[in-house]
Amino acid sequence: LAPTTRTRCCQAPQEELLRKLNEQWDILVLMEVKMKKMKGSIRHLRLTKAKLREELHEKDQLLAMAVIRKKHGM
Amino acid sequence: LAPTTRTRCCQAPQEELLRKLNEQWDILVLMEVKMKKMKGSIRHLRLTKAKLREELHEKDQLLAMAVIRKKHGM
Numbered sequence: 001l002a003p004t005t006r007t008r009c010c011q012a013p014q015e016e017l018l019r020k021l022n023e024q025w026d027i028l029v030l031m032e033v034k035m036k037k038m039k040g041s042i043r044h045l046r047l048t049k050a051k052l053r054e055e056l057h058e059k060d061q062l063l064a065m066a067v068i069r070k071k072h073g074m
Numbered sequence: 075l076a077p078t079t080r081t082r083c084c085q086a087p088q089e090e091l092l093r094k095l096n097e098q099w100d101i102l103v104l105m106e107v108k109m110k111k112m113k114g115s116i117r118h119l120r121l122t123k124a125k126l127r128e129e130l131h132e133k134d135q136l137l138a139m140a141v142i143r144k145k146h147g148m
Contacts, residue, residue, distance in 0.1 A: 017091040024098045031105050038112045045119035052126035059133035066140040 068074075142148075 014088055014091060017088060017095060021091060021095050021098065024095065024102065028098065028102060028105070031102070031109065035105065035109060035112065038109065038116060042112060042115055042119065045116065045123060049119060049122055049126065052123065052130060056126060056130055056133065059130065059137060062137055063133060063140065066137065066144075070140075070143070
């Protein structure tokens with residue numbers, strides 16, 4: 001073995017581990033970005049849901065009023 | 075240094091890296107579980123949104139009919 005290789009006998013697995021650690025880190029970063037987007041989607045969907053529920057409630061009130069008007073011939 | 079320590083001169087950083095790798099792995103697994111739950115929430119919220127939109131459409135039709143009836147004194 002060449003001297004440089006011999007002095008680095010223990011660095012190979014370490015470099016391999018470092019490479020894996022970096023790979024995993026990259027995946028973690030990507031997942032964090034994805035999770036942030038998903039959190040945004042959930043927040044947005046919850047707002048939309050609340051808005052739709054409110055609209056539905058308003059329409060129900062209008063319909064109830066229409067029924068009352070019809071009953072009393074107004 | 076004791077002989078055992080000396081023979082393991084290169085294992086210490088390797089063990090440290092392995093420990094970090096395992097820690098990161100645990101975080102990745104936890105994040106995956108969380109993401110799965112979030113995906114479920116998004117799917118559920120999308121279904122609810124679609125259902126509410128449909129209900130809203132039906133109420134709108136009922137209201138439109140009520141307006142027509144009123145116009146024609148039915």
